Amino acid sequence: MISCHPQIRDNKTIIDKQVIHGHVVPGKVLFTRTVQDSKEEFESLAFTDNLKVFISMENVSSFNNEDQYYAKSKTIASDVAHMKGTALARIVKGNIPIKNGVAHLIDRPLMLVATNVLAILQKTAQLSMFYDLIRNHDSGLINVMTVAKSLTIFAPSNEAFKKVNNRQLEQIQLNTENISRLLRLHVVERILTTDELMDRNREPNLQVPTLSKGQSLYFAINSMDPKSPVVTVEGAGVTGTLTTANVIARNGAVHIVDRLLGIPSQTVYEKLATDPILSATFNLSQQEGWNEKLKNRDEQFTLFVPTNDAWAEIRRTMPSAYKKLFMGSFAYHVRNILERHMIANSVFTLEELLSLTTNATVSGKNILQGRLNMTRGKVYFQARVTQSFGDSADENDAQIVLDMKDGNTAEYYTDWNGVRAKVIRPDLKCVNGVVHVIDKVMMMNRDVTVSGSAVPAASGLASLVATFFTVAFARALHH
Incomplete structure (x- = not known):
C-alpha cells in the first residue's frame, strides 16, 4: 500500500472520507526510484461506482535541474461533492517505510482544487520558469489570473524552455508588447477541459481565441481514450502536447504543455x-x-x-x-x-x-x-x-x-x-x-491532363531516349 499524507495549512478545507481514500493506492508499494512513466496510473481507494480516482507519480526537473517528484490524482468520474480534474502535489519527503507499505509526505492535498490558476503556477516547481516570466514582464496578466472567474492556462514546463532559442526569447523580452503577446498566447478566457475538446473534436478546425489579440489556439485529439487522451495544442505555428491536463483551480484550469508556444524552432x-x-x-x-x-x-x-x-x-x-x-x-x-x-x-x-x-x-x-x-x-x-x-x-x-x-x-x-x-x-x-x-x-x-506539352517527367525522358535511338538507327541504315 502507498499512502500520501498532505500537510494541510488551510483550515477552511473540508476533507471527507473519499478525499482521504484518494491518497491511498491499495495493493501496491511504490517508491520514487521506481518512477519511470507518469502515464502509469493506479486505482486509489476512492474508486467506487460514482467516483473514480487514479494516482500516479512523476519525476520532473525544477529550475536548477534538480529532480523533484510529484504525486498526481486524476478524477475521471465525479460525484456531487468531488470535481473531475487533476491535482498535483510535490513530494517533500518520500519513501517512508511503514508496517504495511510506504508513505510519502506531500505539500498539499490531492483531489482538492487550488485557490486560483495563479496559485498553481506559483506552487508547481516544473512551471517556475513560466511563472517567473509572467511575474517579471506582465503584471497585468498576474492581476487577470487573480480576479478572473474562468481562465485556462496552457503552461509550458521548464523542460519546454530547454527547446527554445534562448537568444530569440531574450530579444522578445526586451519589448514589453512582444513578451506580453507571447505570454497571453497561452491564456484562454474560459474554462476548457480535455472533455470539451474531445466532444468538439469532430469540428473541422477546432480553434479558440486567446488573450493575445488576433491569435488563436488550435487543437487535435490523437487518442480518443477518455481515460488518457493525447491532446496537442498549436499556437503561432508551434505544436505542443498536453503532458498533464485538467489541473483544476476554483477559477479555471491549467494544462502543462511540453513546448513554449509562439517561438518557432522548426523549418x-x-x-x-x-x-x-x-x-x-x-x-x-x-x-x-x-x-x-x-x-x-x-x-x-x-x-x-x-x-x-x-x-x-x-x-x-x-x-x-x-x-x-x-x-x-x-x-x-x-x-x-x-x-x-x-x-x-x-x-x-x-x-x-x-x-x-x-x-x-x-x-x-x-x-x-x-x-x-x-x-x-x-x-x-x-x-x-x-x-x-x-x-x-x-x-x-x-x-x-x-x-x-x-x-x-x-x-x-x-x-x-x-x-x-x-x-x-x-x-x-x-x-x-x-x-x-x-x-x-x-x-x-x-x-x-497528359498532352504533348504536358507529360510526366519520367515518360518525357523515355520519349526523348526513344527518339534518339530511332534517329540513330535510321541514320545507320541510310549509310
Missing part, C-alpha cells in the same frame, strides 16, 4: 512533416525531392498549404487527377501545383499581407488591391471585397480575399480561377518562413 519542412493535418501535402511534396529546399534555414518561404481534408475533396471530385498526382510519376504536375501555393524568398504573415493594402491602388468599389508574385503565377491581396475581382486570364493568377463581417471580424481566402479556399490557420511561423493552412487545393482537373 517549414519540419512543420509539414510533423503536422498531422498536413501529411498529404508533405507526402506529395517529397516527389523528386521538391521539398528539400524547405529545409534551408537561410532561405525564406510563405506557403499556403492544403489540409488532408482538402486533398480528400480532390480525391472525391477529381479521382483520376488525384491518382495520377499521388502515384509518383507526375512530378512535373505536382511541382506546378505546389509552386502555385508558394512565395519564395519572402515571409508574409497575415498582418503583413493586410498592410499591403495601405499603399495599394483602389480598383473597383471597396476593393484595395496589392499584388504578390507566387513562384508560379500571381497573388492579389484584397480587403473588403464586395465583388469578385481579377482581370488576368493567366490561370496561375490567384487572389487573397478579405471579407469583412459585422465591421470587426474577417475571413481570409485564396481565390484561383474560381477555386475559393479559406485560410483556416494563419501564421504558423517557422524559422525559415510561415505557413497558412487552407481548406482547398488551388487546382483544376486539367492541371493533370
